[in-house]
Amino acid sequence: MSKIHVSTTVNGDPVDFLCDPRETLLDCLRDKLALTGAKEGCGTGDCGACSVEVDGRLVCSCLMLGAEANGKEIATVEGIADGDTLHPLQEKFIDYAALQCGICTPGILVAAKNLLEKNPDPTEEEVRYWLAGNLCRCTGYDKIIKAVMDTAADMREAS
């Protein structure tokens, strides 16, 4: 079976890869580009552990083919920090201990960052609905929600 040549941009860097038409964007990120931040939790778009941005839009990378990434701008959790300087969300997740096993964390960071870029002052209800597609089975959601709310407050103050 012939492979498809995909030219895309990941975290600002131009990237080319060859993929089978059945491979998802998640497969391509993890197996071809060694970007293993996005996780496969369910593989069916229910858990959000594979969340990435495509042209600024939050999506599950398990629900998109690698071939569909051609010409798109992909942003993953690996692009959130600025070198060694963590993103404010990452700092707050550490401060609040908003993770335990960490499998869901990359997806939640990507989703929360996408929310705060669209809405710098969300209500708690808005944060909870926005993150309803990111499942966490150990921390419980309170610390995560508090970390996002507090980050939003800090970022508003800083801006």
Place this chain on the structure above:
Amino acid sequence: MRYHTPASFDDAIAIAAQAEGITRFLAGGTDVLVQLRSDLVTPDDLIDIKQIPGTHDIVQNADGSWTLGIAVSGAEMTEHAGLCAAWPGLVEGMDLIGSTQVQGRATLVGNLCNGSPAADSVPGMMAAGVTVTVMGPNGTREVAVEDIPAGPGRTNLAKGELIAAVNIPARGENGGDAYQRFIPRTEMDIAVVGVGVSLRLDGDIITEARVALGAVAPTALMVPDGAAALIGSTLDDAAKARLAAAASAACNPIDDKRGTIEFRTDVAGVLACRTAQRAYDRAQGKKVAKHV
């Protein structure tokens, strides 16, 4: 599996018409990829129609009607102030599907063609009188949304046919619509019952109404007796009682883990009245919050 990215609907139809094995059209992919990954459906030809010009556009026409491209996502609909103001019920039905991530990709046409009786966007489209433009090897036709589903997982589209656009009527004056569903959770679940209502008022009197039910029969249903119960009334208690009876009478549901036949039948009546009230309030220009 061959992956195609045709540049026109004619090319997409030609590929589908010549294909010998299983064909799937790909827009948002939120159902197609799940079926692919779980080995339920492995297409021989997967035809990605998102690169066709116009498929991402939300256009309001000169007569006030709307034309939506087949790749417009739920998130793009929810972010479109004009569309939300005109057809809040249609948009809220779409918006209830899945998570933020799913909203980033999922489409009205995908929800319709996946053929689930519980598809949340479908009763709202039916109530609004939405049609779809069907193109195929034998030409183009305009089909009412309620005539697309044939049963669970099946549509009335013929081989090589696809949906090329979604046509939403002009809202016009003194109109309102709403969609509500019952689920055991608050978010991210499949409808046990879904109700779409669209109506128009003259003063306090309902002059036009359309009522549609989801998840209570093999396909979403129009309920003409429910519409007749509303027309001529001010949505008083007697009209609501007639609407509830008509909605329950239209049900032909299954028993499953989400709800029994008896429960679905009863809830359809209750929810039809609540949804009609929301549509009525909107027609009167009152602000009605979504997700209630």
